[in-house]
Amino acid sequence: MTNIDTIKNIAKGKKIHIYTDGSSKGNPGPGGYGIFIEEFLENKNYKRQIISEGYRYTTNNRMELLSVIVGLEKIPQNRQNITVFTDSKYIINPINKNWIYTWEQNNFKNKKNIDLWIRFLKVFKKHFIFFQWMKSHGYHYINDYCDRLAEMAVKKKN
Structure with missing residues (x-):
């Protein structure tokens, strides 16, 4: 597939927004995450999905x-x-500054959370993904909602 074909496929595909946040109380300590997914479908329809989960002992990252x-x-x-x-x-930084590929080439030597970075790369390579940084607690209602989901998940840790 040429670059032009790839661009055409991106343009005609549905758009998906994924808002995320993670939290831990103590670092490490109990933690959780919140996710809000919006899929924009044809005819101005959309589908939303909300996910959260808590953990007994983890880190914010x-x-x-x-x-x-x-x-x-x-x-x-x-x-x-x-x-x-x-x-x-x-x-954001490892992706937008292309550090992730150097890490991968070096087998994530001296990196933390190697298991998650490897898992991330598997799913990252399946899509056309743009990462947008948002200021934490910057009064964006969906980002704030994900923050609340993560905080609630901390309290309901599995």
């Missing part, structure tokens, strides 16, 4: 990364046009 992974894993079809909104520079 693990929850931030896991929220993105789980959100992407919920998209059943490959090669989708996805925008991921996150307030985590822990996720």
Whole structure:
């Protein structure tokens, strides 16, 4: 497939927005994540999905990364046009600055959360993904909602 074909496929595909947030009380400590997925379908229809989960002992960075992974894993079809909104520079910088590929080439030597970064790359490579950073607690209602979902998940940790 040529680059032009790829661009055409992106343009005619449905758009998907994934909003994510992760949290932990203590670092490490109990934690959780919240995810809000919007799929914009034909005829101005849309589908929404809300996901959250809590953990007994984790870190904030693990929850931030896991929220993105789980959100992407919920998209059943490959090669989708996805925008991921996150307030985590822990996720944004490795992607937007292309560090992730160097890490992968070096087998994630001296990196934390290797299991999650490997899992992330598997799902990341299946789609056309743009990452958009949002200011934490910046009064964006969906980002704030994901924050509340993550906080509630911390309290209901599995």
